Amino acid sequence: MSTTTGETMLRDALAQLDRAAERLKLDAWIHARLRHPERALVVSVPTLMDDGRVEVFTGYRIQHNNTLGPTKGGIRYSPLVDFDEVAALAMLMTWKCALMGLPYGGAKGGVACDTRRMSLREVERMTRRYTSEIIIMIGPDTDIPAPDMYTNETTMAWIMDTYSMQRGITVPGVVTGKPLLLGGSLGRVEATGRGVTYVVLEAAKLLGLTPSGLRVAVQGFGNVGSVAARLLQREGCSIVAATASQGGVANPKGLDLKAMQDHLREGGKLSEFRGGDRVSNEELFGVDCDVFIPAALEGQVTEVTAPRITARIVAEGANGPTTPEGDRILDEKGVLVIPDVLANGGGVTVSYFEWVQDLQFYFWKEAEIHQRLQEIMVEAFRRVEAMAREQRVSMRVAALMLAVKRVADAMRLRGLYP
Numbered sequence: 001m002s003t004t005t006g007e008t009m010l011r012d013a014l015a016q017l018d019r020a021a022e023r024l025k026l027d028a029w030i031h032a033r034l035r036h037p038e039r040a041l042v043v044s045v046p047t048l049m050d051d052g053r054v055e056v057f058t059g060y061r062i063q064h065n066n067t068l069g070p071t072k073g074g075i076r077y078s079p080l081v082d083f084d085e086v087a088a089l090a091m092l093m094t095w096k097c098a099l100m101g102l103p104y105g106g107a108k109g110g111v112a113c114d115t116r117r118m119s120l121r122e123v124e125r126m127t128r129r130y131t132s133e134i135i136i137m138i139g140p141d142t143d144i145p146a147p148d149m150y151t152n153e154t155t156m157a158w159i160m161d162t163y164s165m166q167r168g169i170t171v172p173g174v175v176t177g178k179p180l181l182l183g184g185s186l187g188r189v190e191a192t193g194r195g196v197t198y199v200v201l202e203a204a205k206l207l208g209l210t211p212s213g214l215r216v217a218v219q220g221f222g223n224v225g226s227v228a229a230r231l232l233q234r235e236g237c238s239i240v241a242a243t244a245s246q247g248g249v250a251n252p253k254g255l256d257l258k259a260m261q262d263h264l265r266e267g268g269k270l271s272e273f274r275g276g277d278r279v280s281n282e283e284l285f286g287v288d289c290d291v292f293i294p295a296a297l298e299g300q301v302t303e304v305t306a307p308r309i310t311a312r313i314v315a316e317g318a319n320g321p322t323t324p325e326g327d328r329i330l331d332e333k334g335v336l337v338i339p340d341v342l343a344n345g346g347g348v349t350v351s352y353f354e355w356v357q358d359l360q361f362y363f364w365k366e367a368e369i370h371q372r373l374q375e376i377m378v379e380a381f382r383r384v385e386a387m388a389r390e391q392r393v394s395m396r397v398a399a400l401m402l403a404v405k406r407v408a409d410a411m412r413l414r415g416l417y418p
Helices: 006-024 027-036 082-099 120-134 153-167 193-205 223-234 256-266 324-333 345-358 367-393 395-414
Strands: 038-050 054-065 073-076 105-113 143-147 214-218 238-244 247-250 275-277 291-294 313-315 334-339
Touching: 006 027, 006 082, 006 223, 006 395, 027 143, 027 395, 038 082, 038 120, 054 073, 054 082, 054 120, 054 143, 073 120, 073 345, 082 105, 082 345, 082 395, 105 120, 105 143, 143 153, 143 345, 193 291, 193 334, 193 345, 193 367, 214 223, 223 238, 223 256, 223 291, 238 313, 324 334, 324 345, 334 395, 345 367, 367 395
Parallel strands: 073 105, 073 143, 214 238, 214 291, 291 313, 313 334
Antiparallel strands: 038 054, 054 105, 238 247, 247 275
16 A cells, blocks of 8 residues: 555654654653644535536644644645645644744644646635634634645635634734735745745855855745745855756756746746756756755655755755655765755744734834844754754754754643643
8 A cells, every 4th residue: 555645744754753852851741742733623625616516625724732822834735635744744833833933833734626727716715615614723813824835825815804704803813924915924925935045044154155156956946946046146156957847957057047037927937948958856956066955845855866966055945855764865975954844934934923913913124024034044043053063963853852842841831731
């Protein structure tokens, strides 16, 4: 029987927790508690399709831990969504929020569907029904969703409106990642990619490298990867390769990102851009570079692909892009891996800023948001690096140790009810 992506992700997430718990000598009851979500809801989502049929989708909302505050996590629409995947991602959100010092626990949600085969009206009807089914779990003081795979600010607007209609008042703080007009935050769209940029620059400084001339390869030239590439190029880095789902392009002299973005805006495929040689996602791992940013799907850096990576720094823009086997190989090669719970923490951090602004009905300037994000990302990187050096462990283990310890300490302080 084959293993699903969700089962693999949950196995890997539990293995990471177990390793951190062992290093921390965690209380048995806390360790056992953290291996399971606090609450999990599975719902059916009947949706009227444009041709008059009613299709029933399966939806999930899982809250892993709320010790530090209301839970926070995205909602994804994908045919691969299942219970194990959502549970694993909810756990990772707990560690990410704890590591960044946010007053949140971790949650995640999703619907098993293929929105690429659905009309906008069908997606809206499905979203509103899904929101109605999980409304008993979400709220600005309990659980705050955000965009994830194949969801966006429009999806969040529908969720906010559906929730607000049920409550009879407008509640902007029920979700983050909304349009600006509905209480969204400046700087939210590029927050994850900007956070990746900040930690890459810190890692380079740690290794004695200057940004000028650093060669960067990006897997997944979407919102996260493209923003990180643009900002790193602005710092003097050279983007030597970038791929999307159908491959991409490489140029050892550096890609012209402006021309590439213009090509994409005109409807062209990344692999058809004429500013370099065509490269597949498999070939990307062998591209000569200093920084490799996996910002696509989970499970990309494996025992097969990790040996081919030449980079000195791997910054995980995606969630779970490196398997345990791939992680071990990179560690043995001396590659500095900036783990996902740290590298892509910029998104949830600016989501926190948005939530705070919504609760106060007072909004910040974009420069202030960038400054606060940089401070939080840099401080988190330095804490993780110090722990890694002190404990003689990888950055991933150090990040998990810091996050798990923060949650565990809070659980001890709160005690056991009743």
